[in-house]
Amino acid sequence: MTAMSLALTPASHAAPAASWSSTSLTLPPLGNLDAYISAVNRIPLLSADEERDCAQRWRQHQDLEAAGKLVMSHLRLVVAISRQYLGYGLPQADLIQEGNIGLMKAVKRFDPAQGVRLVSYAVHWIKAEIHEFILRNWRMVKVATTKAQRKLFFNLRSLKRGFKADALDEDAARERLSEAEIDVVARELNVRREDVIEMETRLGGADVVLDPLPNEDGEEAYGPIAYLADHRHEPTAVLEARERERLGSEGIEHALAQLDERSRRIVTARWLQVNDDGTGGATLQELADEYGVSAERIRQIEAAAMKKMRQALRAYA
Structure with a gap:
């Protein structure tokens, strides 16, 4: 069926029609669920011969009017099936x-x-669409993806209520299964015990906002994002670390290459060498004695060399 357009007009309060020949197909305005349910329950059912005739007209001639009758006459079936899934909060x-x-x-x-x-054939398709909708919308994170998980999702709560018939529905749904009950569920649904335990854990959990909105006082609320985030692997931090590492190796070598031999010797001795005892490099006085100048002169040469290196590093970066 590629398209189907059904005119929606306000429902009549007249007595239910006996057949399609004397029925004006009407539905209530949007937004009124009770009126919709009342209206679809007044739509007459098709006899077996009428259903077969409509189905043949649709399959052989793509008759949209025939298809519309098939759909409209089974809308009450959808309403009945939908009531079975009200416990999911949707x-x-x-x-x-x-x-x-x-x-x-x-x-x-x-x-x-x-x-x-058609009523027997349509049940599967109706439930399949409702199941898919529930799985997409019941939680922010999808709780069932495999066939076994889907089977558990739609059967576990009802089985738990069966084990605890004297408890309220919600109390039974929240109470944990015993080891024996887990075995019974796994056997009845033909799934593994591990699958039962995992699905029960998922159903017992709830969505958590990782980055909560500010509270009523305007202050930032504390959420899991504060302790779940691993800043070591944050992309910007990783790139910055790589850049620092590159500048600390290739960049330093490039900057030292821009200095004259004496300046390079002073910077290397002062900052890039470590004594045997693990202490820092040469002092100003030691270098002053080596070159036969004052310690102040060594400091001036060092300052000029460092300035030149910073300029070289900026250009290299």
Whole structure:
């Protein structure tokens, strides 16, 4: 089905119609879920012969009117199925909307020659769309990706309530399974014990805002981002560290090469050499004795050399 356009007009409060021939297909205005449910429950069902005729017209001639009848007559089925998933905390209107998409997919693929009614065929497609919607929206982080995880997600809570029939639904959903109950769940759903334990942990958790918004006083709230961030591997810090390392090796060699022999000797002796006892390099007086000048003169030569090296490093960087 490539497209389907259904006119929506305010619902009539008249008595339910007995058949499609005497029915004016109407739906309530958007935003009123109770009125929508009431309206779709008044839409008449198709008999087996009417359903087969509509399905054949759609498959053979792409008759949108026939497809529309198939969809509209099963909207109540979507409403009924959507009620089974209200415990996940998502709006029923959204569940119905996704289920309607599944219903239209079922109508598109329905083959009356298979000998089954559309209601039996459509259940799978409706539930599949609702399941996918719940998995996408139940949590910010998707909790089930594999087939085993999906099976556990939609069955674990109901099984836990079955183990604890005397507890309230929410209390049962929160209470941890015992080792024996984990074995029962794994056996009934044909999954591993590890999968049951992992899914129970996921369902018991909650989304956490890593970087919370400021509180009411305007102060920054403390969140996990403060202690989860590893600044050592932050891209800017990594690039800066690499640049410092490059300047500390290649850059220093380049800057020293710009000095005359005496200046290079003084800078190397003062800052780049370590004595045998682990202390710093030569003192000004030691170098002054070596070159036969005053310590002040050595300091002046050192200052001029350092200035020249800084300029060389800036140009190298």
